[in-house]
Amino acid sequence: MAVPVQSIRSAWRSGSWVYPVAIAVVVALIGMTLNPYLLFLLTRVVIFSMLVAGLNVLMGYSGLLSFAHAALFGIGAYVTGLMQVHLGVPYPVALLTATVGVTGAGTLLVLPALRLSGIHLAIATLAVAQAVHWVLINWSAVTFGAGGFRAPSIAIFGLNATQSIFLTSLVLTTIGYLMVRQLVRTSFGRKFVAIRDNSVAAAANGVNVTATKTIAFALSAGCAGLAGGLYSALLGFVAPESFNLEQMILMKVMAVVGGLGTMLGSMIGPALVIFLQEQLRDSQGWLEIIFGAVLIGFVLFLPKGIAPLIYRVLAGKRTETVETGPRTGQKVGLSAPTDRAVEN
Amino acid sequence: MLDIRNVSLSFGALKVLNNASFSLGKGEVLGLIGPNGAGKTSMMNVITGIHRPQTGEIRLGGIDITTSKPHEIAERGLRRTFQTSLLCSGMSVVENVMLGLEPQPAYGFWGALVGSPKVRQWEEEARQKSMEMLDWMGMAAFADRPGSSLSFGQQRLVEIARALVSRPSVLLLDEPAVGLTAPRVDELAEKIVSIRTEFGTSILLIEHVMQLVFAACSRVVVMNAGEVIADGDPKTVTADPRVVESYLGRGYYAES
Amino acid sequence: MLSVLLASGVANGLLYGLVALGVVVLAKAANAFNFSQGDVMALGGFVSYAVIVTMGYGSVAALPIVVIVALFVGVLSYLLLRPLMDAQHAVALLTATIGLSFLVKGTIRLIWGRQGDYFAVPPLVSGPPIILFDGAVIIPLQHLVMSGGAVLMLALFALFFRFTRLGLFMRSVADNPRAARIVGIPTELVLCSAMVLSLVVSAVAGFLLAPATLIFPDMGFSLFLKGFAAAIIGGMMSLPGAVIGGVLLGVTEVLVSGYISSTAQELSAFVLIFVALIFFPRGLFGGRSSRSV
Numbered sequence: 043m044a045v046p047v048q049s050i051r052s053a054w055r056s057g058s059w060v061y062p063v064a065i066a067v068v069v070a071l072i073g074m075t076l077n078p079y080l081l082f083l084l085t086r087v088v089i090f091s092m093l094v095a096g097l098n099v100l101m102g103y104s105g106l107l108s109f110a111h112a113a114l115f116g117i118g119a120y121v122t123g124l125m126q127v128h129l130g131v132p133y134p135v136a137l138l139t140a141t142v143g144v145t146g147a148g149t150l151l152v153l154p155a156l157r158l159s160g161i162h163l164a165i166a167t168l169a170v171a172q173a174v175h176w177v178l179i180n181w182s183a184v185t186f187g188a189g190g191f192r193a194p195s196i197a198i199f200g201l202n203a204t205q206s207i208f209l210t211s212l213v214l215t216t217i218g219y220l221m222v223r224q225l226v227r228t229s230f231g232r233k234f235v236a237i238r239d240n241s242v243a244a245a246a247n248g249v250n251v252t253a254t255k256t257i258a259f260a261l262s263a264g265c266a267g268l269a270g271g272l273y274s275a276l277l278g279f280v281a282p283e284s285f286n287l288e289q290m291i292l293m294k295v296m297a298v299v300g301g302l303g304t305m306l307g308s309m310i311g312p313a314l315v316i317f318l319q320e321q322l323r324d325s326q327g328w329l330e331i332i333f334g335a336v337l338i339g340f341v342l343f344l345p346k347g348i349a350p351l352i353y354r355v356l357a358g359k360r361t362e363t364v365e366t367g368p369r370t371g372q373k374v375g376l377s378a379p380t381d382r383a384v385e386n
Numbered sequence: 387m388l389d390i391r392n393v394s395l396s397f398g399a400l401k402v403l404n405n406a407s408f409s410l411g412k413g414e415v416l417g418l419i420g421p422n423g424a425g426k427t428s429m430m431n432v433i434t435g436i437h438r439p440q441t442g443e444i445r446l447g448g449i450d451i452t453t454s455k456p457h458e459i460a461e462r463g464l465r466r467t468f469q470t471s472l473l474c475s476g477m478s479v480v481e482n483v484m485l486g487l488e489p490q491p492a493y494g495f496w497g498a499l500v501g502s503p504k505v506r507q508w509e510e511e512a513r514q515k516s517m518e519m520l521d522w523m524g525m526a527a528f529a530d531r532p533g534s535s536l537s538f539g540q541q542r543l544v545e546i547a548r549a550l551v552s553r554p555s556v557l558l559l560d561e562p563a564v565g566l567t568a569p570r571v572d573e574l575a576e577k578i579v580s581i582r583t584e585f586g587t588s589i590l591l592i593e594h595v596m597q598l599v600f601a602a603c604s605r606v607v608v609m610n611a612g613e614v615i616a617d618g619d620p621k622t623v624t625a626d627p628r629v630v631e632s633y634l635g636r637g638y639y640a641e642s
Numbered sequence: 643m644l645s646v647l648l649a650s651g652v653a654n655g656l657l658y659g660l661v662a663l664g665v666v667v668l669a670k671a672a673n674a675f676n677f678s679q680g681d682v683m684a685l686g687g688f689v690s691y692a693v694i695v696t697m698g699y700g701s702v703a704a705l706p707i708v709v710i711v712a713l714f715v716g717v718l719s720y721l722l723l724r725p726l727m728d729a730q731h732a733v734a735l736l737t738a739t740i741g742l743s744f745l746v747k748g749t750i751r752l753i754w755g756r757q758g759d760y761f762a763v764p765p766l767v768s769g770p771p772i773i774l775f776d777g778a779v780i781i782p783l784q785h786l787v788m789s790g791g792a793v794l795m796l797a798l799f800a801l802f803f804r805f806t807r808l809g810l811f812m813r814s815v816a817d818n819p820r821a822a823r824i825v826g827i828p829t830e831l832v833l834c835s836a837m838v839l840s841l842v843v844s845a846v847a848g849f850l851l852a853p854a855t856l857i858f859p860d861m862g863f864s865l866f867l868k869g870f871a872a873a874i875i876g877g878m879m880s881l882p883g884a885v886i887g888g889v890l891l892g893v894t895e896v897l898v899s900g901y902i903s904s905t906a907q908e909l910s911a912f913v914l915i916f917v918a919l920i921f922f923p924r925g926l927f928g929g930r931s932s933r934s935v
């Protein structure tokens with residue numbers, strides 16, 4: 043029995059698409075049997091996984107702090123919904139336009155990122171996010187203001203609305219996840235990590251820091267835009283409060299809890315946070331206290347999140363391996379010497 | 387290979403480089419020595435585009451790189467190591483070395499996103515090359531360890547491997563012997579000499595450990611307070627009274 | 643009209659300046675930023691609401707209680723975040739203080755949230771506005787009291803840094819942390835005091851702000867944002883700069899709200915923050931930055 047475990051392990055590590063797709067199929071089958079409420083939650087997890095996967099590229103891999111992704115997510119939802127409502131455009135066209143548009147908008151965020159880093163970048167993106175939120179509320183002629191608007195849902199293969207958006211989201215998220223995961227295992231992933239860990243050394247080794255930051259912003263914005271477009275069809279009702287700062291912080295919690303710089307974490311984080319959020323739905327106060335405590339607790343005691351623990355279980359032994367960052371290695375950690383070599 | 391002409395650099399009122407000039411010949415190992423704060427690291431930062439000098443000109447193989455960006459200079463075949471930098475902790479040792487090969491992989495963004503066969507092929511080759519480079523530096527056993535788990539001296543050697551893996555025409559080393567024991571320093575000197583003989587790389591070596599300078603360098607440039615005060619073969623230069631005065635100290639004079 | 647606007651702009655701005663003071667103190671002494679400052683400011687407002695409205699004591703009693711609560715929160719925050727207060731953990735610390743901000747806000751909501759959405763605290767001093775030059779200049783008393791309180795706090799701060807031993811320690815750590823450690827300045831004490839001071843000054847700002855506005859649990863974040871912006875405008879490293887930055891921000895806000903539109907007021911703050919960060923990252927008085935790489 044040891045052999046299959048070994049091969050599952052290395053297949054997972056090597057970036058094979060078989061396992062994620064198999065998991066997606068299982069999730070699809072389970073999803074179709076769920077009642078509408080649970081399916082709604084599951085779909086949220088799926089959509090947020092896409093969003094957090096993108097956010098992870100930006101914050102986890104590239105070390106760029108952004109507070110604008112809830113706003114980008116919101117723009118995706120609004121553009122998708124409003125194009126259908128105002129212009130009568132079909133959903134796929136609206137979704138595509140929103141994704142492309144948000145990618146463009148998010149790419150512009152690299153401009154502050156070229157000059158700023160750390161908290162300064164965080165605050166600059168925060169100001170942008172608050173400004174977007176302000177526009178959503180105050181440009182009522184187009185956005186219907188603070189009250190929000192009814193966004194059309196979708197129906198495919200004669201399924202009901204929730205099932206339709208669930209399957210659509212699952213397919214797109216799986217594809218998106220595989221692509222992003224593929225990307226971070228190539229030289230792009232190494233460049234992301236390099237500008238995070240030591241951007242001066244990265245540049246001296248030929249990494250174009252500007253281009254790399256731009257790609258990280260574009261990619262994460264694209265994920266946010268697509269996720270937003272899916273979310274508008276899921277919610278059926280789009281309002282500014284779904285995309286405020288509170289949501290942004292929950293997204294951050296998802297990324298941190300799952301594990302910054304790990305693709306697996308992008309799925310675990312949303313699942314746990316959304317589960318907890320449902321448990322605490324009746325008390326906003328407790329929700330904030332518990333999520334606040336979770337964030338502090340993880341930063342202090344489990345800074346790499348949950349995903350590395352799972353990798354460790356998959357690896358089957360406690361070796362010192364690279365748990366975050368790109369995994370270009372086919373057999374990472376299995377052949378490494380276990381003794382810590384001593385110099386001097 | 388590398389010509390530095392009349393370069394000056396100031397940080398506000400602080401003049402760090404003052405009209406400094408020297409050149410590095412093809413296939414030469416040139417030592418750059420001087421007291422702490424003389425501006426050696428700043429010189430290296432100016433050459434690699436991290437700081438832009440206020441005046442002066444830097445040419446690499448005849449091409450003006452004074453205003454080029456760091457990554458452009460790296461792509462032109464000039465690589466360096468840092469005095470205090472560490473490997474990227476989020477990557478394994480071999481991935482750190484692979485970073486040295488990144489500038490232009492044979493695949494683009496879309497290829498990487500869909501995982502085209504080209505990607506796999508390039509990645510495998512890059513890994514192969516990096517492993518060979520690590521092996522050459524005697525660090526292959528650490529290939530899959532996280533960068534940050536190595537000792538400072540080991541990280542140095544990996545950093546050299548990363549700088550060399552793309553076979554640059556010029557290599558700048560900033561105090562590579564810091565924290566190494568004497569036998570290790572001798573090994574490093576041998577390595578530096580064989581970098582030159584095997585890869586034909588021109589090397590600029592900043593170093594305080596004179597043992598290494600004498601073993602590896604055919605010529606030495608001495609800096610003090612931002613100025614180049616001597617330039618010549620190691621024996622002559624270290625006998626120069628001005629150098630002894632400003633850097634080596636009177637004791638050194640008396641000993642030799 | 644203009645004088646009333648200016649009075650409220652200056653008064654609000656001085657309070658932003660107080661938050662900014664907290665930002666600067668923490669940034670200088672500990673090289674850290676604390677997102678929960680705004681929520682502690684809100685907490686200051688709520689505690690004074692509890693003392694003045696719920697318990698029925700006067701404003702005079704509220705102030706020491708606000709300070710004590712802030713001291714308590716400050717020490718607790720320090721103990722919690724101590725392991726992260728060094729250069730390698732800058733981003734982790736930032737993330738943790740976001741958690742802290744959520745914690746404080748959640749606590750406020752748990753305690754007061756059930757009693758309503760918005761709360762009003764009675765004015766510290768009531769009376770007719772001060773009218774000068776035959777009505778050409780009208781200054782509402784409330785704003786005068788707010789400004790007075792803020793100025794008093796600023797003066798206390800200045801005295802603290804100039805004349806106390808701890809203030810001196812904090813200044814030397816800010817100037818040169820390594821040298822300060824070598825000469826034996828108690829780093830722990832300095833870090834702790836910076837954290838505590840930055841929260842106390844924020845809470846007092848909340849106490850001063852509460853009577854002039856409606857307080858609500860979510861008010862904190864945008865206050866922190868404005869305090870941070872004020873600190874940026876002032877150059878991040880200068881205490882007077884922070885105060886001037888706050889006043890500039892406050893006055894801009896009320897002018898936009900008075901002459902353009904009140905909905906544009908919030909937006910103006912964000913625009914100002916963005917512009918300040920991008921074009922004047924070293925502050926209005928620090929000159930344009932020149933950076934390589």
Ligand SMILES: Nc1ncnc2c1ncn2[C@@H]1O[C@H](COP(=O)(O)OP(=O)(O)O)[C@@H](O)[C@H]1O
Nearest residue numbers: 397400402420421422423424425426427428429
């Ligand atoms: N980024 C910088 N900003 C301000 N001063 C600097 C900077 N980098 C170096 N210096 C100053 O330049 C001088 C030369 O430093 P450096 O080049 O590191 O000397 P060396 O490498 O020869 O010891 C020192 O006085 C140092 O303090």
Ligand SMILES: [Mg+2]
Nearest residue numbers: 426427428469
């Ligand atoms: Mg140096």
